[in-house]
Amino acid sequence: MNNKTSFSLIAPAKLNLFLHINARREDGYHELETLFTFLNFGDELHFELTTDGSISVGGDTKDIPLNDNLIYKAALLLQTHCKTSLGVKINLIKRLPMGGGVGGGSSDAASTLLALNKLWKLALNLETLAQLGLKLGADVPVFIQGQSAIAHGIGEKLHHVTLEQKWYCVVHPNQHVSTAKIFTHPDLKRDTPKIIGDWKHHTLTNDCEPLVKKLCPEVEKTLQWLLKYAPSKMTGTGSCCFVEFASQVQAQDVLENLPHNWQGFVASSANVSPAHTELTAIFDQ
Secondary structure, eight states: OOOOOEEEEEEEEEEEEEEEEEEEOTTSOEEEEEEEEEEEEEEEEEEEEESSOOEEEEESOTTOOGGGOHHHHHHHHHHHHHTOOOEEEEEEEOOSOTTSSSOHHHHHHHHHHHHHHHHTTOOOOHHHHHHHHHTTOTTHHHHHHTBOEEEETTTTEEEEOOOOOOEEEEEEOSOOOOHHHHHHOTTSOOOOOOOOSOGGGSOOOBTTHHHHHHHOHHHHHHHHHHTTTSOEEEOTTSSOEEEEESSHHHHHHHHHTOOTTSEEEEEEEESBOHHHHHHHHHHOO
């Protein structure tokens, strides 16, 4: 029995390697198809067990009120669901941009659910955790399941895929893009036909990209600049953009030449979420 009372865990970034919007449903949600991969880079969360039932979140919380903080919401949701009397002190080291399309908030919430399931010895399976996670956000389940996947439906139906490892240079042009604003915008393209057969044989795009470029010229500028190095893409609803390479050296070269008003990072992709890999190393030694 592993009786760890404190440990740290990564909340990894994700990239949408493509994002097709097939239709808008009557309930306002969108039917979509998207390919998720994880990156070996992300926020870091430190968890410390408390026995008084209190939940606190400190660190790089960017003055977000506690009740709006997805980390706090995740912890409270799990505590309430399982009726546990245990609590936790959580500290966040933020490395991923907010409103960047790399899943920062969703990943923080997922890593919190995964970590507390172990710390509080709740023994819930991933399916149950993913269902809880869906209450916090549409992207949370993919981080809980922890495998690269194509998502269908509103993003909740996951079909696991194995991808070749690549290196990415991810650039954040210091712009915050509201996902809600993009998905409710009248000009969003919503009629891409569903993929039939092998997705690798299709032209793959991000249907949000043309609209985001129009609303946020800095994203267009970033995509244009990256084109000097490789075909550039936007992830999610932006604002982060990325280029893909076979080697770390190529990706690092882009980062080193980045204009000083943008931020970026280099990371390799992972078919299994680094959060899962780390948790296994901590608890299954």
